[in-house]
Amino acid sequence: MPFKEGDLVVFLDHQDRSFRKVLKEHGRLQTHRGxxxxxxxxxxESGSAVRTSKDKEFYVFYPTLVDYTMNMPRMSGIVYPKDAAYMLMWGDIFPGARVVTGGVGSGALILALTRQVGTTGCVFGYDVRQDxxxxxxQNVSELFGEVPPQLTLKIxxxxxxxxxxxxxxxxxxxxEPWEVVRPAAKVMKPGGVFVAYCPTIRQVxxxxxxxxxxxxxxxxDTVEILVRSWHVRERSVRPNHRMVGHTGFVTIARRIIRVRPPVEALEPEAEFSEETTTSDTLNE
Incomplete structure (x- = not known):
């Protein structure tokens, strides 16, 4: 689809630096390269090469979800794409799913969820702050053109x-995601998935x-997602010296229906010692 006025686009230079812009009749991208x-x-068309006033090459694209998420205005930290991708897959987000999320923050997770559930699903985003x-x-509207009907944002x-x-x-x-465990249990379908992103291991x-x-x-279960890209050239194949390391932990649990208390409550973990082991051996 050809570019037109009002389209949101991303400019990429030779070092993969990106610039997010909404196209305007009299607008201009100004960089040190022209x-x-x-x-x-x-x-x-999206993917076209264009040249600056200094004859430097840029490529112009409609933004992917990752492009937009990494370049959108922020009022808070975000769940980065590497973690969000894992959360959506293990959270079993499908077209038609009913999902509750919070806090909304700058909307990174909201964007991914809203697109994933499709027009037949529902995303309910909670936050304690109206701002x-x-x-x-605003971020959702800029990417999708409006706040889609499947998304409800609420105090x-x-x-x-x-x-x-x-x-x-x-x-x-x-x-404090542990504070949501009981409220979540009351409204989740049996077999549903509880997913929490935590920056620190103490929270986990x-x-x-x-x-x-x-x-x-x-x-x-809890995981940490680490991403390392590779430098691949004709005579050099090696890991890049820089990598995307720790951002947070992802904890997953399933909504179940128990007929008895957890095993841990019935069978406290035994404390073993050299004396206990010797005594037990002699009594056999």
Whole structure:
């Protein structure tokens, strides 16, 4: 689809540096490598090469979700694409899914969820701050052209109550995700997925203890996603010296229906010592 006025585009230079712009009749991209008038792009296709006033080459694309997420305006930290991709896959987000998420923040996770559930699904985004909701709505509108009907952004405290029911997935980026375990259990479908993003291992520890002591969740697991790209040239193949390291941890659990308390509650872990081992051996 050819570029036209009002389109959101991304300019990429030879070092893969990106510049996000909305095309305007009298707009101009100004860089140290020269300028490009927006009107010179009208009618060109995504992926076209253009040259600046200093004869330097740029490529122009419609932004992918990753392009937009990494370049959108922010009022807070975001869930980065490497973590969001894992969360969507293990969170089993499908077209038609009903998903509750919070906090909304700058909207990175909201963007991914909204696109993934499609027009037949629902995403309910909670935040305690109206300015965050407004900022996220602005980012969503810039990428999609509007706030899609499948997305509902609302003021609310997930620690106290989730108003919706029949929820397939609860996906969190909040400071105390363990506070949402009980409210989530009340509204999730059996077999549903609980997903939480935590920057620190202490948060993971508290959350995991809460999930494992609950009669409503099981199959608890935590992962950390590390991404390393490779330098591949004709005579040089090696890992890049820089890599995307720690950003956070992702904890996953499943909504289950237990007929008895957790095993941990029934069978406390035995404490072994040299004396106990010797005594047990002699009594056999």
């Amino acid at each position: 300028f490009i008038d927006h009107r010179d792009l009208f009618g060109k 965050m909701l407004d900022h996220a709505a 609310g405290n997930l620690y106290r109550e989730i108003e919706e029911d029949s929820i397939d997935t609860v996906m969190l980026d909040v400071p 520890d508290i959350l995991t203890q809460e999930l494992r002591s609950s009669t409503s969740f099981g199959l608890v």
